[in-house]
Amino acid sequence: xxxxxxxxxxxxxxxxxxxxxxxxxxxxxxxxxxxxxxxxxxxxxxxxxxxxxxxxxxxxxxxxxxxxxxxxxxxxxxxxxxxxxxxxxxxxxxxxxxxxxxxxxxxxxxxxxxxxxxxxxxxxxxxxxxxxxxxxxxxxxxxxxxxxxxxxxxxxxxxxxxxxxxxxxxxxxxxxxxxxxxxxxxxxxxxxxxxxxxxxxxxxxxxxxxxxxxxxxxxxxxxxxxxxxxxxxxxxxxxxxxxxxxxxxx
Amino acid sequence: xxxxxxxxxxxxxxxxxxxxxxxxxxxxxxxxxxxxxxxxxxxxxxxxxxxxxxxxxxxxxxxxxxxxxxxxxxxxxxxxxxxxxxxxxxxxxxxxxxxxxxxxxxxxxxxxxxxxxxxxxxxxxxxxxxxxxxxxxxxxxxxxxxxxxxxxxxxxxxxxxxxxxxxxxxxxxxxxxxxxxxxxxxxxxxxxxxxxxxxxxxxxxxxxxxxxxxxxxxxxxxxxxxxxxxxxxxxxxxxxxxxxxxxxxxxxxxxxxxxxxxxxxxxxxxxxxxxxxxxxxxxxxxxxxxxxxxxxxxxxxxxxxxxxxxxxxxxxxxxxxxxxxxxxxxxxxxxxxxxxxxxxxxxxxxxxxxxxxxxxxxxxxxxxxxxxxxxxxxxxxxxxxxxxxxxxxxxxxxxxxxxxxxxxxxxxxxxxxxxxxxxxxxxxxxxxxxxxxxxxxxxxxxxxxxxxxxxxxxxxxxxxxxxxxxxxxxxxxxxxxxxxxxxxxx
Numbered sequence: 001x002x003x004x005x006x007x008x009x010x011x012x013x014x015x016x017x018x019x020x021x022x023x024x025x026x027x028x029x030x031x032x033x034x035x036x037x038x039x040x041x042x043x044x045x046x047x048x049x050x051x052x053x054x055x056x057x058x059x060x061x062x063x064x065x066x067x068x069x070x071x072x073x074x075x076x077x078x079x080x081x082x083x084x085x086x087x088x089x090x091x092x093x094x095x096x097x098x099x100x101x102x103x104x105x106x107x108x109x110x111x112x113x114x115x116x117x118x119x120x121x122x123x124x125x126x127x128x129x130x131x132x133x134x135x136x137x138x139x140x141x142x143x144x145x146x147x148x149x150x151x152x153x154x155x156x157x158x159x160x161x162x163x164x165x166x167x168x169x170x171x172x173x174x175x176x177x178x179x180x181x182x183x184x185x186x187x188x189x190x191x192x193x194x195x196x197x198x199x200x201x202x203x204x205x206x207x208x209x210x211x212x213x214x215x216x217x218x219x220x221x222x223x224x225x226x227x228x229x230x231x232x233x234x235x236x237x238x239x240x241x242x243x244x245x246x247x248x249x250x
Numbered sequence: 251x252x253x254x255x256x257x258x259x260x261x262x263x264x265x266x267x268x269x270x271x272x273x274x275x276x277x278x279x280x281x282x283x284x285x286x287x288x289x290x291x292x293x294x295x296x297x298x299x300x301x302x303x304x305x306x307x308x309x310x311x312x313x314x315x316x317x318x319x320x321x322x323x324x325x326x327x328x329x330x331x332x333x334x335x336x337x338x339x340x341x342x343x344x345x346x347x348x349x350x351x352x353x354x355x356x357x358x359x360x361x362x363x364x365x366x367x368x369x370x371x372x373x374x375x376x377x378x379x380x381x382x383x384x385x386x387x388x389x390x391x392x393x394x395x396x397x398x399x400x401x402x403x404x405x406x407x408x409x410x411x412x413x414x415x416x417x418x419x420x421x422x423x424x425x426x427x428x429x430x431x432x433x434x435x436x437x438x439x440x441x442x443x444x445x446x447x448x449x450x451x452x453x454x455x456x457x458x459x460x461x462x463x464x465x466x467x468x469x470x471x472x473x474x475x476x477x478x479x480x481x482x483x484x485x486x487x488x489x490x491x492x493x494x495x496x497x498x499x500x501x502x503x504x505x506x507x508x509x510x511x512x513x514x515x516x517x518x519x520x521x522x523x524x525x526x527x528x529x530x531x532x533x534x535x536x537x538x539x540x541x542x543x544x545x546x547x548x549x550x551x552x553x554x555x556x557x558x559x560x561x562x563x564x565x566x567x568x569x570x571x572x573x574x575x576x577x578x579x580x581x582x583x584x585x586x587x588x589x590x591x592x593x594x595x596x597x598x599x600x601x602x603x604x605x606x607x608x609x610x611x612x613x614x615x616x617x618x619x620x621x622x623x624x625x626x627x628x629x630x631x632x633x634x635x636x637x638x639x640x641x642x643x644x645x646x647x648x649x650x651x652x653x654x655x656x657x658x659x660x661x662x663x664x665x666x667x668x669x670x671x672x673x674x675x676x677x678x679x680x681x682x683x684x685x686x687x688x689x690x691x692x693x694x695x696x697x698x699x700x701x702x703x704x705x706x707x708x709x710x711x712x713x714x715x716x717x718x719x720x721x722x723x724x725x726x727x728x729x730x731x732x733x734x735x736x737x738x739x740x
Contacts, residue, residue, distance in 0.1 A: 050691050072694035081695075088692040092710025098696075101706060106697035141710065158696065 538597030541569025
C-alpha cells in the first residue's frame with residue numbers, strides 16, 4: 001500500500017506540492033490527472049527519490065514505512081519503479097548489460113542469489129517478445145538512438161523484468177502512436193496483480209481507455225482536489241481542466 | 251543545489267587509502283651519491299658494466315642537457331624540480347647480479363607478488379593456459395631484477411632482456427637503434443634520460459617471427475627521493491609481430507618523485523608493434539601532496555613500408571603526466587594508432603596526447619582519446635597530426651571525448667593539424683559531456699548504487715578504447731578506472 005501524507009515540496013523557493021494526500025491500495029491502479037504545472041511529475045520524482053527538491057513536510061509510506069530518507073537505489077530495492085517520461089540515454093552501455101547489472105544489484109540488495117547469464121537472457125527475451133521489442137535492440141546502447149516509442153517500450157520491459165511492487169508511469173502515453181500505445185498498455189495490464197500498486201500519471205483519457213483505472217485523482221495547485229472512479233476521467237475529457245484552473249485563480 | 255554540495259563533500263573525502271599499491275619494501279639499497287654530475291654518470295655506467303662508448307654517449311647527453319631549458323608549454327604547474335636533490339641510481343644490494351630467480355631477494359619477489367605480478371615461471375605456468383602466458387621483465391628502482399621465459403623466447407629468436415644487458419650482449423643492435431627514434435637532444439627530459447637512464451627493457455623480434463607470448467615490463471619505484479629513468483627499446487624486424495605491456499606503481503610518499511622515461515619503437519617492413527600501458531603511479535593525496543611526476547617521451551617509428559604501431563594507454567596515476575606517445579609514419583602505407591583513456595581525480599594534472607607525423611605515401615592514423623576528469627583535476631588532450639609534402643594520400647581520423655564528473659575539474663582539447671599535401675584527409679571530432687545528475691538518478695532508480703552507476707556510465711564512455719587492450723588487461727584496467735573514481739560523484 002502506498003500512502004502520501006501532507007506532502008509539502010518546494011524547488012528553489014517555489015512551492016510545487018502543497019499538502020498533498022493520496023492513498024493507493026494493493027492491487028489498485030490509480031490515475032493521476034491534472035493540468036500542466038499541477039505537480040504530477042514532481043510527485044513521481046519525490047516518490048522515486050530524486051534530489052534537488054526541498055521536502056518541507058509530510059511522509060511517503062510504503063506498507064507503513066517512510067521512504068523519504070532512502071536514496072533512489074534503496075527505494076528501487078523496496079520495489080519502487082518509475083517509468084520515466086523522458087528515459088535517459090547511457091552511451092556505450094548495451095541495454096542487456098544495463099538490465100543485468102540493475103536486476104542483479106536489486107537481487108543482491110534483497111539477499112537473493114544473482115541470476116546466471118542464460119537464466120537472465122531467457123527472462124529478458126521473453127519480456128522483449130511480449131512487448132514486440134526486437135532482440136537486436138537489446139544489444140544496442142541503452143536508449144541511444146531509440147525513437148520515443150522505443151524508449152517507452154523499454155521502460156515497460158524493465159518494469160516487467162524487475163517485477164516491482166509500486167509502479168509509477170509518468171506520461172507513458174506521450175509520444176506513442178496508437179499501435180505502440182496498445183502494446184504498452186497490454187504490457188502494463190499483464191502486470192496488474194493483487195499485490196502490485198500503480199500510479200498512472202497522464203494528461204489524457206486516451207491511455208485510460210487501455211489501462212482502465214480503479215480510481216482517478218485530479219491534481220491542481222500541488223494538491224489532490226478531487227477523487228473518484230473511472231467515470232471522472234471521462235468527465236474531465238469532456239469538460240477539460242478549466243474548472244480546476246478557475247479554482248486556482250480564485 | 252544539494253546534489254552539487256554533496257559532490258563537493260565527496261570529492262573532499264577522497265583519501266589516499268584508495269591507492270592499493272602504496273606499500274613500501276624495506277631493503278638494503280645501494281645508491282649513487284645524491285645529485286647530478288659527471289661522476290654520478292660514471293658511477294651509473296660503471297655499475298652497469300658498460301662499454302666506454304656508452305659512457306661517452308651518456309656524458310655527451312649530460313653536457314647537452316646542461317644547456318637546455320625545462321619546457322613550460324604544457325598545461326601543468328608544479329614547483330621547480332631541484333635536479334641536484336635527487337638520487338639517480340638506487341638498487342637493491344646484491345653481491346652479484348642474480349643468475350636465477352632463486353638468487354633474487356625474497357623481499358623483492360614478495361613485493362611483486364603483492365602487486366599481482368608473478369615472476370616465477372612455474373607459478374605463471376600453474377593453472378594458466380599456455381597461450382595466455384606473459385613474459386615479464388621486472389624493474390625495481392634502477393635495476394631489472396628478473397626477466398622470465400627468456401629461454402623459451404630465445405628459441406624463437408626473440409631477445410627480451412634488460413637494456414643494461416642488451417648494451418653488454420647485443421651492442422650492435424643497441425648502437426644501431428638507440429636514439430634513432432628519440433634523438434639524444436630531442437627534449438629536456440629525453441636528454442636527461444639519455445645521460446642517466448638506469449634500466450628498462452630491450453626487445454628484438456627477428457624477421458618473420460610472431461612473438462610467441464605477450465611481453466611485459468613491470469616498473470616499481472620504491473626508494474625515496476629517487477628518480478626512475480627507464481629506457482626501453484623495441485625493434486620489430488621485417489614481417490614480425492609483438493605485443494608489449496607495461497605496468498607501473500609506486501609507494502605512497504609525501505614527496506614528489508620523478509619518472510622520466512624514454513621509449514623507442516622501431517617497426518621495419520610489414521612489422522607490427524602493439525604497445526599497451528596501464529599507468530598507475532601514486533597520484534598524490536587529496537591535497538595534491540606527493541605523487542609521481544611522470545615526464546615521458548614515447549615514440550614509435552614506422553620505418554618500413556606497411557608497418558603498424560599501436561599505442562594503447564590507460565592512465566590513472568601520477569600527480570603530473572606529460573606524455574605524448576607518437577608515431578612517425580615514414581614507410582609508405584604504414585599505420586599509426588593511439589587509443590587512450592586518461593583518468594584524473596583529486597589534484598592530478600594530465601597533459602597527454604599524441605603526434606602522428608605522416609611522411610610516407612598512403613599512410614593512415616587513428617586517434618581515439620577519452621579523458622575523464624573528476625575532483626579538482628585538470629585533463630588536457632594535446633595532439634598533432636601533420637602531413638609532409640610527400641605524404642600524398644595521408645589519412646587521419648581523430649576523436650577526442652571528455653567526460654566531466656563534478657564541477658571543479660577541467661577538460662581541455664588542444665589539437666594541432668598541419669598539412670602540406672593537398673591530398674591528405676584529416677578528420678577531427680571532439681565532444682565534452684558531463685555525467686548528469688539525471689543519468690545518475692535514472693541508474694539508481696533501477697537499483698544501482700551511486701558508485702556502480704558512475705562505473706557503468708564511465709565504462710560505457712571508455713568502451714571503444716578498452717576493447718583495444720589485451721583481454722586480461724582490459725578487465726584489470728576497468729577495475730582500476732572504477733577505483734580511481736571512487737567517491738568522485740555525489
